[in-house]
Amino acid sequence: MKIELADAKKWIESFVKKLEDEKSTLNELDTAIGDGDHGTNMDRGAKAVTDSFDKKEPGNLADLYKATAFAMIQKVGGASGPLYGTAFLDMSKAVKEDNLELADLIQTGTDGIKRRGESDTGMKTMIDVWQPISEALKNDKFNQQVIDDALNSTKDMVATKGRASYLEEKSKGHLDPGAQSSAYLFESLLEVIGG
Amino acid sequence: MKIELADAKKWIESFVKKLEDEKSTLNELDTAIGDGDHGTNMDRGAKAVTDSFDKKEPGNLADLYKATAFAMIQKVGGASGPLYGTAFLDMSKAVKEDNLELADLIQTGTDGIKRRGESDTGMKTMIDVWQPISEALKNDKFNQQVIDDALNSTKDMVATKGRASYLEEKSKGHLDPGAQSSAYLFESLLEVIGG
Amino acid sequence: MKKIINNVEDIVPEMISGLVKTNSDLVRQIEGTTAVVRNDEKFKNNQQVGVVSGGGSGHEPLHAGYVGDGMLSAAVAGEVFTSPTPDQIYEAIKAVDQGQGVLLIVKNYSGDVMNFDMAKEMAEADDIKIKTIVVDDDISVKNSEFTQGKRGVAGTALVEKIVGGAARSGMSLDDLAKLGQSVIDNTKTIGIALHAATVPAVGHPGFELEKDQIEYGIGIHNERGYAVEKIQPSKKLAHELIEKILEEFKDQTGQFAILVNGMGGTPLMEQYIFANDVLKELDDKKIDVEFSKVGNLVTSLDMQGLSLTIMKANDEFIKYLKEPVTTIAW
Amino acid sequence: MKKIINNVEDIVPEMISGLVKTNSDLVRQIEGTTAVVRNDEKFKNNQQVGVVSGGGSGHEPLHAGYVGDGMLSAAVAGEVFTSPTPDQIYEAIKAVDQGQGVLLIVKNYSGDVMNFDMAKEMAEADDIKIKTIVVDDDISVKNSEFTQGKRGVAGTALVEKIVGGAARSGMSLDDLAKLGQSVIDNTKTIGIALHAATVPAVGHPGFELEKDQIEYGIGIHNERGYAVEKIQPSKKLAHELIEKILEEFKDQTGQFAILVNGMGGTPLMEQYIFANDVLKELDDKKIDVEFSKVGNLVTSLDMQGLSLTIMKANDEFIKYLKEPVTTIAW
Ligand SMILES: Nc1ncnc2c1ncn2[C@@H]1O[C@H](COP(=O)(O)OP(=O)(O)O)[C@@H](O)[C@H]1O
Ligand SMILES: Nc1ncnc2c1ncn2[C@@H]1O[C@H](COP(=O)(O)OP(=O)(O)O)[C@@H](O)[C@H]1O
Ligand SMILES: [Mg+2]
Ligand SMILES: [Mg+2]
Ligand SMILES: [Mg+2]
Ligand SMILES: [Mg+2]
Incomplete structure (x- = not known):
């Protein structure tokens, strides 16, 4: 299964809407185990994506993901800016020639995050949502339950990357904020492609 | 009526004891309309007076008042240090030749405070205790009621000298901390000479 | 109250000791006091009017933080929010007088004014020329001849900077006092x-x-x-x-x-x-x-x-x- | 929360604007960014390795307060507690490179490391020589190869002072990076x-x-x-x-x-x-x-x-x- 330009745009638009709506949820999660700004950061990115789309309607998938990437890179800052930015930039490069299977697209993004963050699954980061979603898509089992499970799996992890890692054992018992924002991304995807 | 060395020493010793006991009362009064340190300041002075007497027993009235003055001048700081210091220094000078009538002694101290503070009665300061006590002594009417009335008279005054003056109208409704410490001084005197 | 202190009574001496220990190239403590005085080489050979300020502690870096070439010659620290005593101020005056006299910069609080006044009387008895300027920049308080008048607040740092610079440049005591007063007025x-x-x-x-x-x-x-x-x-x-x-x-x-x-x-x-x-x-x-x-x-x-x-x-x-x-x- | 601010979103640009306006002899703002760069005469004629640092705001005076002769060449301010973005860092690098290369001083937070890394990649594409040192002086956090490692905190100011001084004295980029690393290790x-x-x-x-x-x-x-x-x-x-x-x-x-x-x-x-x-x-x-x-x-x-x-x-x-x-x- 692939996602085409119109739906992909709806996907991103729904994502940025959720980011704006859930700004304080994300800030609260980040206050518990980080520095309290993940919502503010992503909200800034969300507005930048909207501005970018308003200024120049993306004409193809590569442009859409690239515009998303640039907005994130230039406006989010923090850890999540380069991570989401790299994910979407790599996705943009990957679809330049030809659209990809959704599973491969998300795996490309996941790999970008792993490379930029020098990280992998089990470290209580957004990767713990991206990677399981990518698997689920491969196995045609992508649904709300998968997203919820992936997100909730971060709760009992001990963080080893990102700010939450400084808390060591005490990082347990809290959802990872980046995992939550990624969950919004995939909930938006689910809305668009139908659960 | 005059006060002689032994009683004068009892007087000052009772005063410094009250200052130590009432340190926080004085701080609280000064917190309301000043900077909160009058108790701490006078307590430092009290300890210095005791130290001084311990080191060298004053041999006559002039020495007693001078030792009290120097302890106040060198250890109290703030406004009250030079004021009490000047009062006792002037009293010491005045009794050098011959002891004075108590009424004159206290008037000498009062005048010293007025000179050093460039101040007078009605300004919501310690003078509003010293001056009425001096009058009462002249008229042989010195008693607890006079002290209480003098002290309480400061309550409804608007301060025009000292830190409380910055509060203008808002300085009303509070006792002046320096008037309270002076009230302790005269309560001690009353104890010694009998009310 | 949570504060990083030891005993409340030791706050000022310990603070001054910390300041002096971490800045011994610039300042030294006058023995037996909580006053600090310039300790740089230039000061030792310098011939200028001394500039001394001071007041209650709790306003750091004022005044000790402004002791040095081009600003204060010495600063006297009282207890927290309490004017220093005349004997300490007197020691600071003696430590900085180089024969040209000493200007005292005083913030307008009864305590400061009276204690500096007593110190001035003590120094004048030693034939040291002293002038005092009283900073009263806080306009939130009404002024009047019959009251304490306006308080000395943040403007004090600017007064110390200007007067200190002029003193370094060799200005006389009388002119410094005039300059200081005109800064205060403005x-x-x-x-x-x-x-x-x-x-x-x-x-x-x-x-x-x-x-x-x-x-x-x-x-x-x-x-x-x-x-x-x-x-x-x-x-x-x-x-x-x-x-x-x-x-x-x-x-x-x-x-x-x-x-x-x-x-x-x-x-x-x-x-x-x-x-x-x-x-x-x-x-x-x-x-x-x-x-x-x-x-x-x-x-x-x-x-x-x-x-x-x-x-x-x-x-x-x-x-x-x-x-x-x-x-x-x- | 009581704070002397206007809109929360405007905190960083307004703060930088206030800092630049009150110190225009020392620093200027790089247009379209919240980065500041040296503005003194000496800088304009100087030939030295550029030293650039930056990070989230909220740590003032770090880093902008340390821009000047003998310390940083430029500082990049991110949002509060949020790493600045690569494009801003890239602009700062370009503004200070004088052909000798640029050393980046980065505090060890994933965000900072990643954003400075992206900026480094951008600058290298312009053939600017870049080295990065990562400050991780906070020993309250355990280090391990598999984790983010220790945080960069107050020691950063000392690293900037030493490296900045050495850069002023003409040290090469490679040597500066080595010196900086040895400061960090100690x-x-x-x-x-x-x-x-x-x-x-x-x-x-x-x-x-x-x-x-x-x-x-x-x-x-x-x-x-x-x-x-x-x-x-x-x-x-x-x-x-x-x-x-x-x-x-x-x-x-x-x-x-x-x-x-x-x-x-x-x-x-x-x-x-x-x-x-x-x-x-x-x-x-x-x-x-x-x-x-x-x-x-x-x-x-x-x-x-x-x-x-x-x-x-x-x-x-x-x-x-x-x-x-x-x-x-x-
Ligand atoms: N090295 C990393 N690899 C993958 N994800 C990371 C890494 N570091 C941080 N993250 C993700 O970024 C999120 C925090 O983002 P944000 O709060 O915006 O940035 P910052 O931590 O700089 O304040 C974390 O919740 C985590 O999901
Ligand atoms: N000019 C003055 N004349 C007479 N008394 C004064 C004057 N200024 C202050 N006082 C007295 O000093 C008291 C305050 O002393 P204290 O709190 O120890 O000093 P400070 O005000 O410097 O903190 C006031 O309550 C008042 O009674
Ligand atoms: Mg964060
Ligand atoms: Mg007081
Ligand atoms: Mg006081
Ligand atoms: Mg952050």
Whole structure:
């Protein structure tokens, strides 16, 4: 299964809407185990994506993901800016020639995050949502339950990357904020492609 | 009526004891309309007076008042240090030749405070205790009621000298901390000479 | 009250000891006192009028932080919010007099004025020439011949800078006193507090403000101000303070200097935002700001808040304000 | 939350604008960014390796306050507690490169490391030589190959001072990176908090402590520490932190440097008292402290607390630490 330009745009638009709506949820999660700004950061990115789309309607998938990437890179800052930015930039490069299977697209993004963050699954980061979603898509089992499970799996992890890692054992018992924002991304995807 | 060395020493010793006991009362009064340190300041002075007497027993009235003055001048700081210091220094000078009538002694101290503070009665300061006590002594009417009335008279005054003056109208409704410490001084005197 | 201290009575001597230990190239402590005096090579050979200031502690870096080449010769620290005693001030005067006399810079509080006065009397008995200037820049308090008058607050740092520079350049005691007085006459300050200071010996804040309230016109010892109101955006606060201060300057042509001063518990971030708003508004008003400074210069323990100082300046003031000095904290 | 700000989104640009307006002889803002770069005459004619640092805002005066002759060439300010973006860092790199290359001083946070990395990739595409050093002086966090590692905190100011001095003296990019790394390897910090910082966008303190509690090992972004305990007298706090830090230095002979750093809401008075206790204890331990500094150098908004940094130094480190520089805040 692939996602085409119109739906992909709806996907991103729904994502940025959720980011704006859930700004304080994300800030609260980040206050518990980080520095309290993940919502503010992503909200800034969300507005930048909207501005970018308003200024120049993306004409193809590569442009859409690239515009998303640039907005994130230039406006989010923090850890999540380069991570989401790299994910979407790599996705943009990957679809330049030809659209990809959704599973491969998300795996490309996941790999970008792993490379930029020098990280992998089990470290209580957004990767713990991206990677399981990518698997689920491969196995045609992508649904709300998968997203919820992936997100909730971060709760009992001990963080080893990102700010939450400084808390060591005490990082347990809290959802990872980046995992939550990624969950919004995939909930938006689910809305668009139908659960 | 005059006060002689032994009683004068009892007087000052009772005063410094009250200052130590009432340190926080004085701080609280000064917190309301000043900077909160009058108790701490006078307590430092009290300890210095005791130290001084311990080191060298004053041999006559002039020495007693001078030792009290120097302890106040060198250890109290703030406004009250030079004021009490000047009062006792002037009293010491005045009794050098011959002891004075108590009424004159206290008037000498009062005048010293007025000179050093460039101040007078009605300004919501310690003078509003010293001056009425001096009058009462002249008229042989010195008693607890006079002290209480003098002290309480400061309550409804608007301060025009000292830190409380910055509060203008808002300085009303509070006792002046320096008037309270002076009230302790005269309560001690009353104890010694009998009310 | 949570404070990083040992015994409350030891606060000032321990603080001065910490300051001297970490800055021994610049200052030394005068034995038996909590006064500090210049310790640099230049001072030892210098022939200039001594400049001594001091006052209660709790306003750091004022005054000890401004001892050094081009500013103060010595600074005397009293107990927290309490004027130092005359004997300490007298020792500082003796330590800096080089035969040209000594200027005392005193903030206008009864205690400071009286203690410095007594010290002056002591030094004059030693034939040291002494002049005193009394800083009273806080315009939130009414002045009148019959009252204590206005308080000395953040403008003191600017007075010390200008007078200190002029003293270094060889100005005579009489001229320094005149210069200082003219700086004082042209320097106006108002402060605001978001949260009162906690005097260590008292243990709780000097007054309470609601979660959304600020107080206008507070002093640097928790003296209450002229109004308690809801907090406004920085722009509006800047506007309020500027309007109040400019009423004091009939002539708004010529050069001005400004100081945005943090009270000790307010981050630099907020001070810069406020300074930005002040400079924008002054620029709109076509007021020529030739010198500006931002920072915790004259604090009030852990008070949250800031003050704005505006000085009507001239070439001489600006020159001395801009000159480099070698101090701990300017 | 009471803060002297306008809109939360405008905090950083307004703060930078205030800083630049009040220090235009020293720094200018790079258009379209919240980066500041040296603006002094000497810089314009200078040929040296550029030194660029930056990070989230809220740590003022770090980094912009350290831009100037002998320290940083430019500083890039991100949003509050948020790394700046690569495009801004890239602009700063371009503004300071004089053909000798540019050293990036990065505090060890995933965000900072990643954004500076992306900027480095962009600059290398322009054939600018770039080296990066990553400061990780906070020993309250365990290090391991598999984790983010230790945080960069107050020691950063000392790294910027030494590296900045060496860059001014003409050191090459490669040597600067080596020098910087050796400073980092010898610099250890622990912080304590009495009260957490309030991030403006969040509106309440990052964590709560009881009236008599402090937290050991906190970071400069409200990162929780290793223990919450009753507050102790300053002496005991000094002892606790010194012991923890000295465990890291096997060799306690030779020269040391110390920094007592205020977190933004703690008055200088308490910092000096603590410094006094630290120096007393180090003196008892016969540790030779050749340089010490006290002040709000690397803050955490309005956090109340402080940190102690101890550096095992050598003649070169001490020389660059002591050298005068021309910056807003060193
Ligand atoms: N090295 C990393 N690899 C993958 N994800 C990371 C890494 N570091 C941080 N993250 C993610 O970034 C999120 C935090 O983002 P944000 O709060 O915006 O940045 P910052 O931590 O710089 O404040 C974390 O919740 C985590 O999901
Ligand atoms: N000019 C003055 N004349 C007479 N008494 C004064 C004057 N100024 C202050 N006082 C007295 O001093 C008291 C305050 O003393 P204290 O709190 O120890 O000093 P400070 O005001 O310097 O903190 C006031 O309550 C008042 O009685
Ligand atoms: Mg964060
Ligand atoms: Mg008082
Ligand atoms: Mg006082
Ligand atoms: Mg952040």
